[in-house]
Amino acid sequence: MSEKRNKTLLHCTVNGKERDDVVKDNILLADYLRENIGLTGTKIGCDGGECGCCTVLINGVPNHACLRLAATCQDAEIETIEALSEESRLSAIQRGFHEKLGAQCGFCTPGMIMAAEGLLRENPNPSEDEIRQGLAANICRCTGYVKIIESVQFAIDEINSRGKAA
Amino acid sequence: MEYMPNFQLHRPTSAEEAVKLRSEEPEALYVAGGTDMIVNVRRGIEQPENLIDLSGVTELKTITEDDEGLHIGAGITLNEIATNEKIKADYQAVAEAAAAVAGITHQQYGTLGGNLCLDTRCLFYNQSEWWRQSNDYCMKERGDICHVAPGGKRCFAAFSGDVAPAMLVYQAEVELVGPEGSRRIPLSEMYQNDGMNHLTFNPGELLTVVHLPKALAGSPSRYEKARIRGSIDFPLAGTAVRLEMDGKKVKDIAIALTGVNPFPQIVKGTEDYIGKAFDDASLDALRDNVRKQAKPMKTTTVAPWYRRRVIGALARRLTEELAG
Numbered sequence: 001m002s003e004k005r006n007k008t009l010l011h012c013t014v015n016g017k018e019r020d021d022v023v024k025d026n027i028l029l030a031d032y033l034r035e036n037i038g039l040t041g042t043k044i045g046c047d048g049g050e051c052g053c054c055t056v057l058i059n060g061v062p063n064h065a066c067l068r069l070a071a072t073c074q075d076a077e078i079e080t081i082e083a084l085s086e087e088s089r090l091s092a093i094q095r096g097f098h099e100k101l102g103a104q105c106g107f108c109t110p111g112m113i114m115a116a117e118g119l120l121r122e123n124p125n126p127s128e129d130e131i132r133q134g135l136a137a138n139i140c141r142c143t144g145y146v147k148i149i150e151s152v153q154f155a156i157d158e159i160n161s162r163g164k165a166a
Numbered sequence: 167m168e169y170m171p172n173f174q175l176h177r178p179t180s181a182e183e184a185v186k187l188r189s190e191e192p193e194a195l196y197v198a199g200g201t202d203m204i205v206n207v208r209r210g211i212e213q214p215e216n217l218i219d220l221s222g223v224t225e226l227k228t229i230t231e232d233d234e235g236l237h238i239g240a241g242i243t244l245n246e247i248a249t250n251e252k253i254k255a256d257y258q259a260v261a262e263a264a265a266a267v268a269g270i271t272h273q274q275y276g277t278l279g280g281n282l283c284l285d286t287r288c289l290f291y292n293q294s295e296w297w298r299q300s301n302d303y304c305m306k307e308r309g310d311i312c313h314v315a316p317g318g319k320r321c322f323a324a325f326s327g328d329v330a331p332a333m334l335v336y337q338a339e340v341e342l343v344g345p346e347g348s349r350r351i352p353l354s355e356m357y358q359n360d361g362m363n364h365l366t367f368n369p370g371e372l373l374t375v376v377h378l379p380k381a382l383a384g385s386p387s388r389y390e391k392a393r394i395r396g397s398i399d400f401p402l403a404g405t406a407v408r409l410e411m412d413g414k415k416v417k418d419i420a421i422a423l424t425g426v427n428p429f430p431q432i433v434k435g436t437e438d439y440i441g442k443a444f445d446d447a448s449l450d451a452l453r454d455n456v457r458k459q460a461k462p463m464k465t466t467t468v469a470p471w472y473r474r475r476v477i478g479a480l481a482r483r484l485t486e487e488l489a490g
Contacts, residue, residue, distance in 0.1 A: 006174040025175040025217075028204075048205045050398065055271060062271045067204045071175050072219050115271060136397035137269025 008071040014039070015083035023070045030054045030065035033080060041081035041110050045139075052138030055111040055118075056080050062118035062137075081110035084117065092155040092162075093117055102151030104142035112138050116152045125156060169210050169295055176218045181225055181343050181374050184218055188370045189345040191216040196372060198241060199276035201268065202284055210295035211285075211307055226279070226374055235380035240279025240373045244329070245270070247278060257378055259387035259406040263332035266391055269398035279373045282330055282340070282353070286323035286361045286428050287400060288314065288465040306362050314463050321361030322463040323428060326400040330357075330430035331422035332389045335408035336382050344371035357429035364429050385410050385418065388484045391425065392476045394468065401425035402468050403460070403477035409488035414443040416489075421452075421481055426460035426473055433459055433481070444489045453482035 006025040013019070014037060023032055033039045033056070045053035047066050054065040057079040084091040093116050096102060103109040112135060119126060119134035126134060131152050132145075140148060176194070178184040188194050194216035197203045206212045220226065226241030229250065236252065247253055248265035267273055267281060290304045290313040303309030306321045314322045330353070338353040346368070353376070358366050367373075391404030403425045410418040419440065421433040435455055439448065457478035462470040 005172060008175060026170045026173055028170075048208070049201055049268075049272065052269070052271060058275075061274050063275050064201075064271060067200050068275075069175060069200070069204070069217075069219070072177070072200075072221055074177070074222075134270055137271035 008074075010071055010073065011075060012073050013077045015079055025069070025071050027070050028066055029056070029063075029068040029070045029073060029078070032070035033065060033078075039080050039082050043107055043110055045107065045111075050139070051108070051111075052115060052135075053108050053111040055114040055138065057114055057118055060118065060121060062115050064137075079114075079117075081114060084113065091117075092158045093120070093152065095158065096151035096154035097148075100147055100151040100154050102143065102148045108138060108140045108142075112140065112148060116155070120152075120156065120159070124159070126152075128153070170208060171210075171213050171215070173207075173214045173217050176216060177222045178218060178220070179222050179224070181223055181372060184220060184223060185343055185345060185370060185372050187216075187218050188372070192369060194218050196220055198280040199243070199272075200280075201272045201276040202280065206285060206292075209293065210298075211291065220277075220279075220372075233380065234377070235383065236378040238278060238376045238378065240277060240282075240375065242278050244273040244276050244278065244281060247329070248273060256383035257332070257336055257387070259332035259335060259389040259408065260329065260378070263328040263389040263404075263406065266389065266401075266404070267328045268400075272398070278329060278376060281327045282333070282356070282376070283365060283373055284325070284327040286321075286364050287326045288321075288323035288361070289467060290314065290465075291323055314465055321428070322465060323361035324425055324462065324465045325357070325364055325427065325429050326425050327430065328389070328391060328401060328404055328424060331404060331406040331424045332387070333376060333378070334422035334430060334432050335387055335406045335420040336378050336385070337420075338379075339377040340373055341375040341377070342367065342371045343374050344368050348374070350377070354432060359427065359429050361428035382408070386488050388488060390480050390484055392473070392480065402466055403462065403473045403480065405456070405477055405481045405484065407481060407484040407488060409485055411489060416440050416442060416444065419485075421456065421485075423456070423460055423477060423481075426462040426477055431459065444485065449482050449486055452485060453478040456481040 010021050010023045033042050043053040045051035049064045049067045055062050056065045176187050195214045196218050198220045226239040228239045230237045244264040244267050254261040305312050387408035389406040391401035393399035406422050408420045416439045419436045424430045460477045462473040
């Protein structure tokens with residue numbers, strides 16, 4: 001096999017910033033985000049699409065960054081956990097996980113929050129069943145999920161009450 | 167799973183271009199969503215030098231309807247199928263099966279074509295490189311023997327796609343585009359009973375469209391599967407049942423299975439029930455018939471006898487529910 005690496009010029013938007021990077025054809029989006037750009041909030045857990053820790057939004061839709069080749073994200077808009085806080089204030093979902101103790105060891109939390117973010121954009125008022133369904137591809141070994149569901153519900157309540165106040 | 171071969175990625179924008187690329191690089195692999203393919207590449211099961219990424223082929227991402235029925239592009243995601251109102255109303259089992267694939271995140275980028283062409287799975291095959299190496303590989307991949315049936319000459323890896331049985335009970339047809347042009351065949355003819363080579367594709371062919379016939383639109387159906395983790399998993403056994411009743415009597419029935427054979431299979435002998443009413447004895451006979459035709463082997467961590475029992479029970483339960 002040739003030692004010369006196949007490369008692609010990747011144009012995409014990461015967390016609102018336009019980028020042009022030369023990436024190896026065989027590099028995964030998770031490695032591109034973590035190693036090339038230094039956005040280490042996206043975690044690599046199982047490395048095979050089973051745990052959901054690497055969930056990021058691509059064009060607003062949750063995707064596993066460990067199963068997506070970076071070079072296939074041409075012209076895509078990628079959002080990671082680092083994009084959620086606004087002027088260094090936690091987003092509603094992040095605050096929910098903080099207030100309701102939705103994180104213990106915290107390793108699954110970035111993926112959970114990104115999956116919840118994708119869910120709430122699609123469906124701003126999900127029922128408990130819909131939250132469970134929306135987070136079905138994410139595994140947490142600590143909390144037993146009850147606190148995670150409460151965290152998302154906290155965020156929904158907060159977003160709704162903020163809407164009324166405005 | 168840190169291993170990643172140094173492949174070249176091709177990103178065609180039309181099916182024609184994809185097929186042309188494939189004919190130039192006969193060993194190249196098609197990849198759509200990649201939910202299964204990328205895992206296999208990383209485990210060294212597939213070692214491509216060229217990958218043809220189909221995510222840029224927009225012509226595969228349409229659903230159209232005409233007098234003949236519904237035509238679903240192979241690039242349509244499973245989530246689009248699970249939430250499509252037309253499919254939910256007219257081909258219920260198809261929507262249910264798409265919603266049962268893995269977890270919601272996979273469904274949002276995994277495609278119909280990928281699920282129908284899913285590689286067969288086995289406990290001794292879907293493992294990391296070092297795991298398989300220390301076990302002397304297996305006949306499906308680099309090795310000589312089958313660990314499921316040592317001494318046998320066949321591979322028993324199980325087909326584990328959810329959508330195929332639901333498509334089969336609706337007599338779906340598929341469009342295959344190859345270097346020689348396109349052809350249309352019944353979905354059932356796309357598969358054969360061989361775990362090493364379960365797809366009957368000619369070299370370089372690409373699945374582009376799945377046709378669901380109008381004649382069966384609205385025919386009641388269900389899909390259900392047994393799996394280890396309820397939130398995300400391949401089926402240990404799955405079954406789609408389509409049952410049309412005329413009063414108390416069966417007008418039309420079709421049952422298809424997944425996860426228990428190297429190919430998704432239509433259960434034989436169901437036409438015997440047409441014109442008759444179901445009672446406990448005939449439902450039991452249907453269950454036993456399904457169990458007889460399901461041939462699960464030791465390809466999962468769950469014992470074959472359990473999967474055989476559960477597939478019969480699922481088929482019986484769905485039939486009873488649909489019969490009302």
